[in-house]
Structure formats: C-alpha cells, structure tokens
Amino acid sequence: MENAMDNQEMNQARAQFYRFLSVMFRDEISLEVFEKMVGAEFLDRLLELQECCSIQEFCSGLGRITSYLKGRSVREAYHELRWDYAELFLNAGGNPAFPYESCYQTREPLVMQEAVTSVRAAFRDAGLCKNGDYAELDDHIAVELEFMRCLIEREVSDTVQFDFLRDHLMSWVVDFCAVLNGATTNDFYRGLAELIMSFLFNERMYYFARLSQLETSPVYDNLMGKMSSAIGSLGLDAASDLLVEEVKPSAPGRSVKTHCYICLGLCGQEVSVKDERITGCKGLSGDPKGGGRLCIKGANAHNNTYSAYRLKSPLIKEDGRFRKASWQEALEVTADRLMALDPETVAFHRGNDFNAWCHEAVMTAYGTPHKTTHRQMCDNPARMANEKCFSEKRPWIDYANSDFILLFGMNELNTSAGQRKVGLLKKAVKDGAKLVVVDPRRCESAELATEWVSIRPGTDGAMAMGMCHVIVSENLYDHDFVDNWTYGFEAFKKRLMGEEDGIVRSSAWAAAICGVPAETIMRLAREFAAAAPHAGANSWTGVAQAPNTVHATQALMALNALLGCFDAPGGPALVRKFKLASAWDDSQSKPPNNASKTKLNKGLLWSGWIPAYFEEDVDAGRLKGLLCYFGNPVMSCGSEPSMKRAMEKLEFSCAIDCFMTNTTSLCDVILPDCTYLEQSRVVADWMYESFISLGQKVIEPMYESWPVVRIFSELAARLGFAEFFPWKNEDEYLNSQLRNQKISLAELKEKGFFVTDQQEFYKYKDWGSMNPPAGYGSSGSSSTGKYNFINPVAEQKGIDGLPDFKSPYADWPDLKPDSEFPMILGYFRTLEHEHTSTQANIALMKQGGSNPVWVNYLDAKRLGISDGDQVVVASPWGEVKTKARVTWDIHEGVLAAAGGYGGKFGLEGDPKYSWFSGFNTNVLLPPNVACKWSGTPPLKYIKTRVSRV
C-alpha cells in the first residue's frame, strides 16, 4: 500500500470527490465531461482502482460505472444518460428519484420543507448561500455535497463538517440511494448510488477518527488519493460553484393575498411565507368569493407547487424518450414546427384561463381557428342552454335568501366547497330553507338536502318538464314576469301541453322516463311555486355530461323563468362583472387576428373544434399539430385510448404544464409552466357582489419554470410577433388592465380584492334588460333582452330550441344500454381532487388515493358482489379492474367512480407509492362520440356491466 497522504492532501482529495459527486448530480453530465470520463486517462485509473479497492460497496459502484462507460459507444452511452437523467431527476419518467433532503424527512414527495431552512442556516453560518444562477433547490444533493467541499476547503472545524454530514446528507442519502437503485437499471446511476453511500459512510468513520484524534483508515486515505488522481483528469475545477460567498439573512415572514386557482374557483387566499418558503394557505377574510373560507384543496394548494413531481426544465422527445433542453432550443423547435404546419391544421387546447388574453392573442396571431378550453367536455350543454337564453352560463343562486333550492346534478358541497355561497347554502338549510338534490348518487349535497331525488341518468329534462307542466297547467306561474320578461312562452306552453306531437309532458309522462314518482314531481313543483320568487333551480355537469341535455337544462332553467325567480332574493342571480381594461395600453399595438372563421366540427348548436372527435380529425388530416396548455385532454376530453392514438399520429405536439401527465408524455416538446402561486393576474369576478380579484405571485418561479405570459410572449417572438407582446414584467400589464379601476395595483396587492358593486336584486328592472349595461360583462347575452324560452341559436338555425327531454341515445343508438351492458357508468368529483390536476399532491392523495366503483346494494346482491371485491367494469369499448364499493347511495342500475384517476405519472404512476391507484372512467367511452347539439362527450352515460373478478 502506498503511503498515506498528509492531512492537506487528504482534504483536497476528499473535497475533489465531493465535487465529482456534485457534478454527477447537479445537472446532465456535459458532453465535454462525459468524453473525458470515457477517455483512457479517467477510465483506466478507475479500472485500476477497482482492481485494488477493498471497500466492497465502493468497489461495486466503480465496477458498475466502468462497465457502463466502456460497454457501448460514446454517443449511445451519452444519450442514454441524458434520457435517464430526465426520467430520474427531472420527472420525465414515472419513477423518479427525488434528489432533495426535504423528500426524505417524511418520505413524502414534497420539496421546500423544513430541511431547506435548516440547510440555509448552515450555509449562512459558513458565510455562503446557494448561487442564484443554479435553478435547483438549496437541499438538492448536489448543493449539499458542494457545501461539504466548501467546508473542507475552507478548513472549517471538523465538528462543523461532521454535524452537517450527520444532520443532513447522512439523514437522507441512504433513502435516496435506495430509491435511485430501485428506480433505474442504468449501471451508471446504480453505481453512483453505491459510490455515494459508501463514500459518505466512510466519511463518517473518517470524522469519528479525526474527532477522537485516532488514526484514520489508510485504506480510505489510499482510495481517496487514487480517486483524486482520476478525477483530476476530468477538469472539474472549471465547474461553476453552486455556493457563493454571501450571507443571506433569513427572509422575514410575510403574508400574501391572492386568489386560489387550484380548482379555478378563485376563492380569496392568504398565503404564509417564511424564509421564502410557503408554509400554509388560509382563507382571505372578507373576500366576496371565499368569504374567508378555503376547501381542503385550497388549504393544500402549495403542495401542488411543492410537489416533487413538478416539471423543472424544458424537455424534448428524442427516439421516444425525453431529454433536457434549454428554453431557447425548446421554443425554437416549437416555433419552427408550428411554422412548418398550416395553422388551420393546428389545434390549441387550454385547460385554464390564466392570463388567457395573452395566449389567446398569440394563437390567434399565429392563425389557428381551432382553439378550445375544457368547455365541451365540461358543461357545454348548460352553457348553450343559458348563455343565449339569458345572460350567464352559471347563475349562482342567492342561497342566503332562498326558501327552496333545487339542484340537478350539482354537488355544491364538493365542487364549490370553499366558496362563500356554500357556507350560505349550509346556513340556509340549517335555517329552514328546503334543499332538493336530484342526482342518481347520494352525493354530499344530497346528504345535506331535505330531500334526495334519485333519478335515472340523462333524464333530468323529463322531470323538469313534468314540473313545468304542473306549474303551467295549474296556473301557478308568474304572469307579470312571463308577460314582460320572457320570449316564447306560448310555444313552450304548446310543447308542455303536447299540442305539437300529442305527448303531454305531464308528471306521469315524466315519471315513466326518469323513475321519479309522479306524485313527487307534482309536489315539488307546487312547493317550488309556493316558495317563488325566493327559490332557484340550477344544474351543472351531472346533467350536462349525458348526451342531449341542452334542452333538459333549458327545461329546469324554465322553472326560474316561469316563476320570476331570476335576480329575486333567493333566486338565480344575474351576473355583472365590472370589466377590466386591456392589457395593451393605448400606445401599444395589438396583435393581428390571422385566424379564419373555419369551424372544424359542426354541431347542431355548437361548432368549432370538438376534441371528442380528435382521432377522426387527425385521421382525416384535418389536424396535424397540437399546442396544449394546462390541460389533460387525453384523460378528459373523450375516449382515452382514442385520444392517445390521435396524439401519437400527430406530426407535432407541445405541452405547457407543471406536471408529466398522460397527455404531456405523448408530446414532442414540454415547456414547464409555473403554478399560480408563482405568477400574477387580475380578473373581474363576481359572487353576488362584483369585484376585482388579484391572483398575486407569492414566490418566484421554481426551477426553470416560466410564467405563462413569458412562455407565450417568447413563443410569439419566435413566430414573428415580438412587437405585440412587449411587457417586461407582470406589473406592466397588470397596471394596464387596472387603468379604468378605482384602485391602484399597489392597493390591490395590499388588499387582494376590490368590490366595485354591491349585491342588488332585480337588476334587470333598472337595466331594462336581462343583459348587464355597458362597462359590465357576463358570460352571455340575450338577443331579446328577455329570458328566451326558445333558444335563439336554435331558432336562428331552424332547429328545435324549446325546453324538453330528449333521449340520451337518440343520436347514438350504440349508447343505449342492452342486455349485455345494462348499466350506466359515470364519474363524479370529490372534495379533495380537481380532476387530474391534483394527483401529484400528496396531501390530497392521502385523503383520496383511489376510486372504487359504486355499485347499488341490490345490483351487487344480484351479481354476487360484496363490498371491497375486485370487479371488472366493462363496456363495448374497454374494460378496467377496480374495487367495488357496495352502497345504497346510488340509483339501481347505475355505476359511478370518482374522476381524475388513472394517471400514469405522479403518485398514481409511481411504484414507490403503489397504494395510490385508480382508473379513468373515460377508457370505457366510445371513440369519436359527442353530443350532436353541444359537442360534449357522454362522460356520464357509458353503458357497462360489472362482474366480480
């Protein structure tokens, strides 16, 4: 054995090894370093060292690394490493090895936990802080290793060095190495895992000896000497320092007022920040939307931001796998590929409206006419029924003053849990208001309700028509409102009385269709009429996601019109939002509109791009490219297998998202988006009062993610529209948008919201119209200024526009349940999840980590299924395995499971957390099928059968 080195040499060797390991993890290994690693100077020394190394794990690690380096061509080995790096450390894969101390303190996939504060304190004590140019987090393994190097090189006392090793690296590196070893079959990274673990344990022994003033191990000294000599050939001294000399005092605690965007519901939110770490979220007192409330999603919204599954840098797919890319490269590839396509063959799908004015403008300038939101898959039938019949897609009921609340397929307690209106709903029921919930499932709102009306899926229109018939035939309606504020009553009356087709829409007729007894329909109609105008009927996706429900929504909304409930105390309120000014100030040029008026898919009422027909459109060559922002259309917009096939057949696709999903994983380029807590926006909103709502940036964008305005502005620049997107920072466009308001941006940041108009009733009487006056906006407008019983769009097209019940399978006979598939399957939303966007949030997944299928007790008994049994749910278009939840709380013949599950990434896709798993009901949908009126796929009307495995 060679002579041991002196202390100084040994310290240099150890420091060099810390740096080597830091470089191996801090980023992709550069080609320059990699070429040196496969060069003889390094590799031969490693091989030589491996021969004589007597530390088992270290030797094994060296063996794996050398076998990787010499086992293939340089090009192949280098590319393999890039792909593996992206999958293991940038979350491009389904089984990542999170390189952060925070993730191992509780073994939960959360970054920026207390470990970060503790690590920062150690840096501060040493007069250092993380280099701001390094976009990774303070407790990243590369930073902690680099810190050890600094401590050694600065000859800080052994006690301080040992304390950091023990309290930080040693407290989590075993878990990290074990996870890394289990997550990859790549010998390079498995070898590194062995190397780092062995090295740190030997370091521990080394410090023990030094602190006890004993001899250090000559074997270890020798090993470090040889490693140092090999590493010296890599020229790592040129690598940038991850720590710089600067004492950064701990940032004082602060609280930021913003609005929650985890479900896009915009409840006021106050976010606590300590040491630049978000530590909690609570409701913003006095905010009109939330009233100081927050649901469990809002309270855990920061756990989406801090989910360890976040995408961190742009990714480009190469040979079927992702590798890291720079923003410049990723944007240039995206722009070039978009420019090479005819914009008329490119679709833009966005799942949210965060600063929509910007991305809409970019895509319009680019020239694609095929832009859509989640609208069609969500509640387009309700929107088509409401937006032109009066002036708002969702007229929330003034619960505080209501005596009778009738909700069809609308589970307010879950879907709007944090909102102030739900607090008011609960109070109203407690104070004696009658709440009737019509739903095939005893949902949470039905639990609260005075009465749960269990109904057959897709038949709400029949029940509502039956109620309208009672009200009209018994002359219970509000003649004054009907005469002065509605259009088309006589035609509607004829429909109710069966004067067109001989079918009287009586309660008995309705009962035969919907399964609700005629007596119940009559009684509810009379009770509703008696309570009016302090009564309201409303619906949401429980109605809208069955086929042919535009007319059904008109029918239930007609109850409000017949009884003059609109804008009455306790009725559905008319919305008015005090409009914001444009983001472009008067001196700035607005981008051109280069999009043609082409409608890709033509529905009876709705025309435009209908994503449910995606595969058909791609197969026909009508669509060749896709830009997808913050959406998961593969899982949500139609048959998942069909959507996936379509994605795979596209010539180009790019996703802008915070997470890898079943959609982003199929794209060619992924651009990492910020969460809403890392960017700002302002909107005009409404919840009884009209108000301006600020979504205020709480922390700086994490990793290499960018705010959406920056992403689209940079993309616009590469598409040739730079001059139209000139903002240098968020305040510039926020100030522009607020220039017509009575509050400044600074004041708004202080308060979070600003009420422009207080709640008022019967506003239409002052307005002289159901439409809000100039300067105010809502989501629709009535061409007559009145409530239209006849849908104006249908009337204009010469098709049926009257409220009614229409058979769900009239246009798609294949949807009709039969002897082989006799049951109807749908999905529902749970309190703890927002569709597919919260499945990487550990706090929420712990509340709901799987989605058993609900089976009615009598159905289960007949089929021999017990609670908890493994079952197969099959449709003519697919099948899934899941667990059964046997319950009385669902209509006989109906199956249901919570939505949002079935992700191949995040907690569901990660084998480390294999107990989180569920299925997507959309895998059972027929491909290329959507409601012919609205374009909505039959998400809650899938014929199925269930059987025990």
Add this chain to the structure above:
Amino acid sequence: MAEILVLDDVLDAAVLIEKILAKKGHKVHTFTEEEEALAFAGSAAVELAVLDIKLQKMSGVQVLARLKEIHPEMHAIMLTGFPTVETAREAISLGADEYCVKPIDRQELEDKVERALKGKNRKGALNI
C-alpha cells in the same frame, strides 16, 4: 416511553443500545437470538425494533419482515456495520424507518429513535 426490542448477535452492542435508550426512559428488551426476539414479539407489545442486519441464523431484514407480520404498525431501525444499497432498499421496502451504521453514534441513535416514534415527522412507507 416506548416498548423497544433490540436484536444484535453481539451482546455488548445490544447492551450499549439498551443503555442509551433506557436513559431516555424507554423500556428496552434486548436479544441476541432471532427466535427469542420473535417469540417475545409474539406475546408482547413492540413499538420499535432496533435490528442488526447481520445476525447468526437469519438476516435482520428477514426478522423485520416477520416482526411486521406480527406488528404491522411497529417502527424499525436497522443497524449494520456493512452498509449496502441493496440491504437499505430491502429494509426500506419492508418499512424500516431508519438505517444506522455501526459504530453507533449516541446522538444519531437518540435522534432517529425520537423521530421514528414521533407522530408528526414519522417516515412513511416506500415501495422500492
């Protein structure tokens, strides 16, 4: 105070751990034989097991698997003089909270025992 089972085939090592943890107020049951430890666990409450990985008849990881069958909620700290990624992976997959390397550092052991037993910061399971 917690009921702690310590299993190490070297009696001195087990006794050392017992001394450290008893001083913190825990009730410590030491064993050098695998069967005796398992028999004890079969009839008594065990909140935490401190197990050496290298034993005479079975491996500590095997003992952990058996103990987890008896006490699924039990916490575990694995000890080893020869740390390997493979044994760490196996131990963590079986639900070990911590992995400690000999020689025992008193402070480290006390910290890890406290963390394993403390509800809020308890480590969860990982299937790796």
